[in-house]
Amino acid sequence: MPRIAYLGPEGTFTEQAARQLLADTTEGHADLVPAESVAAALDAVRSGERDAACVPIENSVEGSVTSTMDALADGTPLVAVAETMLPVRFDILVRPGTTVEDVRTVTSHPHALAQVRRWLSVNLPDAAHAATTSTSAAAVAVRDGQADAAVCAPLAAERYGLSVLAGQVADVEDAVTRFLLVRRPGAVPPPSRADRTTVVVVTGDSVGSLARVLNEFALRGVNLTRIESRPIKGSFGEYRFFLDFAGHVNQAHVGEALAALRRHCQDVRFLGSFPRADEGGSSGSDEAFTAAAEWLAGIRSGGRA
Numbered sequence: 001m002p003r004i005a006y007l008g009p010e011g012t013f014t015e016q017a018a019r020q021l022l023a024d025t026t027e028g029h030a031d032l033v034p035a036e037s038v039a040a041a042l043d044a045v046r047s048g049e050r051d052a053a054c055v056p057i058e059n060s061v062e063g064s065v066t067s068t069m070d071a072l073a074d075g076t077p078l079v080a081v082a083e084t085m086l087p088v089r090f091d092i093l094v095r096p097g098t099t100v101e102d103v104r105t106v107t108s109h110p111h112a113l114a115q116v117r118r119w120l121s122v123n124l125p126d127a128a129h130a131a132t133t134s135t136s137a138a139a140v141a142v143r144d145g146q147a148d149a150a151v152c153a154p155l156a157a158e159r160y161g162l163s164v165l166a167g168q169v170a171d172v173e174d175a176v177t178r179f180l181l182v183r184r185p186g187a188v189p190p191p192s193r194a195d196r197t198t199v200v201v202v203t204g205d206s207v208g209s210l211a212r213v214l215n216e217f218a219l220r221g222v223n224l225t226r227i228e229s230r231p232i233k234g235s236f237g238e239y240r241f242f243l244d245f246a247g248h249v250n251q252a253h254v255g256e257a258l259a260a261l262r263r264h265c266q267d268v269r270f271l272g273s274f275p276r277a278d279e280g281g282s283s284g285s286d287e288a289f290t291a292a293a294e295w296l297a298g299i300r301s302g303g304r305a
């Protein structure tokens, strides 16, 4: 049975996302195994100890999960084969019997604290905040008496024997987090109705190098869905760019754009092509590119232009 690592301990949003991905991909049964951090989950896939990992990548309120981006850009390459999105609302959990007046410390994953900042400032204005590695790690801290309240996924209350001080808390309505299912490189999932491709590029420090990268997409009608920069650790002032765009590596126009990046950039890391979880996206049209490639092949083989 495949073993899938996720950001643990049990009861995180990432565990919920992993279950949703398994149901969506109809891969049948798999063992879900918690990992201490996103980096540990990805390293367990690299070493072969786990077959895949489910990791958070982006939240509609707080933006990118930078620990995931860095862990995907460094180390031996891994590729995403699927994505899913979860609506994110939090429960504020306490030990049974704790009242609002008793809460002096609130703890959670930094992304979770950021998504309820306003609620905390109104309802628990005097409480100090402390970061944990995940929302469930916060539940464990409250259960063990290391903090008074935890900002958690609703699953956590029952799993850790905690009470709900406030339920369904979110400063921004309809917040969502996107998660990836990541494996060691292998066959790319076939193109679907609407795919997303993700790469990391190092352009090099020269005038117009990023504009050139963006141009390669624009020229071929490839729609970018996200661009983010992250510092390259150990080289102050140097960055790599994470680019997500509509389309699949097997499509001619996407393949041409990627090949162009490979020619111009210092480094290009392919992080996967997979079906999009958001509605309404399209992979862009490939017809003109395929027709042109056939025309060229015809000329090369001595046919009529």
Ligand SMILES: O=C(O)C(=O)C[C@]1(C(=O)O)C=C[C@@H](O)C=C1
Pocket (backbone or CB within 6 Å): 007, 011, 012, 013, 014, 015, 056, 059, 065, 088, 109, 111, 112, 133, 134, 135, 136, 153, 177
């Ligand atoms: O701590 C968790 O429960 C997670 O799954 C991580 C995470 C994140 O990285 O953003 C996932 C969804 C929420 O946005 C808050 C935390």
